[in-house]
Amino acid sequence: MPAAIEDLDYAIGIILGYLIGSILPAYFMTKFLTGSDIRTLGDGNPGTTNVKREIGLFPAVVTASYDTTKGLMAMAVSLWIFKFPLFWVYMSGAGAIAGHLFPFYLKFKGGRGVATATGILLVALFEISMHMNFHVLLGDIIYLVFFVLCIYFTSSDENFLALTTLPVLSMLVTIRAGFSNVSLFANILMIYIFVISVMNLKKLKILNLKDENMRLWRIFLRPASMSFVLLDFLMQRSTFLTLVGIVLAVFFFMDLTRLLSDRVNVSLTKKLGRFKIYKAKEAKRFSSMTLFLMGVFLIFIIFDRNTAILSLGFLVFGDMAAKIIGISYGRRKIFKMLSKTVEGFLGFAAAAISVSYFSWIFGIHPLWISICGALIAAIVESLPLSVDDNLSVPLLSGAIMTFFKMV
Numbered sequence: 040m041p042a043a044i045e046d047l048d049y050a051i052g053i054i055l056g057y058l059i060g061s062i063l064p065a066y067f068m069t070k071f072l073t074g075s076d077i078r079t080l081g082d083g084n085p086g087t088t089n090v091k092r093e094i095g096l097f098p099a100v101v102t103a104s105y106d107t108t109k110g111l112m113a114m115a116v117s118l119w120i121f122k123f124p125l126f127w128v129y130m131s132g133a134g135a136i137a138g139h140l141f142p143f144y145l146k147f148k149g150g151r152g153v154a155t156a157t158g159i160l161l162v163a164l165f166e167i168s169m170h171m172n173f174h175v176l177l178g179d180i181i182y183l184v185f186f187v188l189c190i191y192f193t194s195s196d197e198n199f200l201a202l203t204t205l206p207v208l209s210m211l212v213t214i215r216a217g218f219s220n221v222s223l224f225a226n227i228l229m230i231y232i233f234v235i236s237v238m239n240l241k242k243l244k245i246l247n248l249k250d251e252n253m254r255l256w257r258i259f260l261r262p263a264s265m266s267f268v269l270l271d272f273l274m275q276r277s278t279f280l281t282l283v284g285i286v287l288a289v290f291f292f293m294d295l296t297r298l299l300s301d302r303v304n305v306s307l308t309k310k311l312g313r314f315k316i317y318k319a320k321e322a323k324r325f326s327s328m329t330l331f332l333m334g335v336f337l338i339f340i341i342f343d344r345n346t347a348i349l350s351l352g353f354l355v356f357g358d359m360a361a362k363i364i365g366i367s368y369g370r371r372k373i374f375k376m377l378s379k380t381v382e383g384f385l386g387f388a389a390a391a392i393s394v395s396y397f398s399w400i401f402g403i404h405p406l407w408i409s410i411c412g413a414l415i416a417a418i419v420e421s422l423p424l425s426v427d428d429n430l431s432v433p434l435l436s437g438a439i440m441t442f443f444k445m446v
Contacts, residue, residue: 048121048123049123049127049130051121052113052116052117052121052123052127052128052130052131052134053127053130053131053133053134054134055113055116055117055131055134056110056113056114056116056117056130056131056132056133056134056135056137056138057134057135057137057138058138059109059112059113059116059135059138060109060110060113060134060135060136060137060138060139060152060155061138061139061141061142061143061144061149062105062109062138062142063085063106063139063142063145063149063150064098064101064102064105064106065077065085065086065087065089065090065098065102065106065150066078066085066142066145068090068094068098068101068102069085069090069093069094069098072094072098073094077089077090077093077094078145078148080093081093082242084150084151085102085149085150086102086106086150086151086153086154087099087102087103087106087154090102103154106139106150106154106155106158107154107155107157107158108158109135109138109139109155109158110132110135110136110155110156110158110159111132111158111159111162112135113131113132113134113135114128114129114131114132114135114159114162116131117130117131125220125221126220129159129163129220129221129224132159132162133159135155135159136152136155136156136159136231139151139152139155140152151235151239152231152235153201153232153235153236156228156231156232157232159228160225160228160229160232163221163222163224163225163228164208164212164225166221167212167215167216167221167222167225170216171215175215179211179215182392182393182396183204183207183208183211185389185392186203186204186207186389186392186393187200187204189385189386189388189389190203190204190364190385190386190389192382192385193364193368193382193383193385193386194364194367194368194382195368196368197236198236198239198240199236199240199367199368201232201233201236202233202236202237202240203360203389205229205232205233205236206233207393207397208229209225209226209229209230210397212225212226212229213226214400261331261355261356261358261359262355262356262359264331264335264351264355265351265352265355267279267283267335267339267351268348268351270282271339271344271347271348276339279339280336280339280340283332283335283336283339284336286332287329287332287333287335287336290326290328290329290332291325291329291333293329294325294326294329298323298324298325327427327429330427330429330430331354331429333429333430334354334429334430334432334433334434335351335433337430337433337434338350338351338433338434338437341434341437342437342440342441343441345398345403345404346404346412346437346440346441346444347437348398348403349394349395349398349403349404349409349412349436349437349440350412350416350432350433350434350436350437350440351433352391352394352398353391353394353412353413353416353432353433353436354416354428354429354432354433356390356391356393356394357386357387357388357390357391357394357413357416357417357420357432358387358420358428358429358432359390360386360387360389360390361383361384361386361387361390361420362383363386364382364383364385364386365378365379365380365382365383365386368382369381369382369383370382373421374423379420379421379423383421384417384420384421387416387417387420387421388413388414388417391412391413391414391416391417392410392413392414394409394413395409395410395412395413404440408440408443408444409440411439411440411443412436412437412439412440413436415435415436415439416432416433416435416436419431419432419435419436420432
């Protein structure tokens with residue numbers, strides 16, 4: 040077959056995918072049942088949640104069923120009827136997503152396409168799983184089920200669930216399947232769903248960004264501290280510790296100056312526009328930034344490299360998850376007089392065990408020892424200890440892992 044004709048066939052497959060995807064049951068069923076345009080009701084999205092909220096359960100079930108499978112139908116046509124190569128089969132699925140987003144009969148203003156993308160993603164994940172060792176696959180499934188249950192229990196929000204689950208799923212896909220066409224396509228779909236979820240969270244204003252402890256620049260600065268791990272590998276231990284010590288000394292001096300001078304303290308703890316360096320509760324004590332650096336410095340002095348890496352990972356990602364989840368979704372307090380919540384604890388545990396699981400995949404630590412460390416870290420973070428979490432979490436989790444390695 041001439042190349043031009045073959046390319047035309049592939050284009051027809053994508054066009055058919057677009058046409059299948061452009062059929063929006065949410066729009067047609069709402070129009071038929073109420074005479075209204077679903078895009079003018081509720082949040083304006085012609086998707087399952089909006090249909091259920093505005094129209095009812097049965098129309099929502101029909102919408103979910105078709106929206107989730109329309110991409111699969113487009114792919115089935117390309118695979119079984121046209122016998123296209125796998126790449127072009129997935130491109131037909133992408134055409135269905137485009138059809139859902141830009142239906143021609145609605146002036147190219149459709150839905151978000153998350154359900155359609157999720158259906159195709161599940162097919163891609165199934166394709167990847169078919170080439171995996173059964174025991175490896177089972178381990179990944181058990182870990183993901185645990186992670187999903189923890190996050191969903193804490194938030195009951197599918198957007199936040201996608202925001203947290205997709206990054207770890209993307210890492211697993213890349214590790215297990217490398218950079219194959221299927222894994223690349225799966226990662227593109229995950230990035231798309233992730234971006235839509237972020238937009239939804241921002242639009243719905245679910246995350247409590249007004250809380251003083253939810254300064255995103257400080258929260259997301261923590262993961263950048265994992266660069267200490269790279270520096271430890273690139274430098275001699277003495278040079279690395281000297282560098283961390285210098286950074287710690289700078290922050291310690293800033294805190295000391297601030298605490299000894301009321302004028303400096305007031306100027307640094309007040310807002311500069313929307314930016315504020317220190318929290319109000321840090322006005323009369325050393326900041327969490329200084330204590331965090333002190334914790335990093337101590338664990339790399341006391342513990343071996345692998346234990347220090349894990350302890351740092353627990354502190355960084357566990358604390359970040361606990362803070363975001365506890366502030367935005369925390370409902371059940373662990374202790375009546377404290378702000379720590381069950382939801383924050385589960386968020387910390389989910390993040391810390393994720394660190395454990397991936398460290399085991401990369402051969403950094405035995406799984407059972409690292410999980411013990413993760414659970415100790417989560418428990419310590421939730422307890423009303425007099426020692427700051429930035430010190431107690433990495434030191435105690437590192438100590439318990441060192442003990443189990445020696446036993």
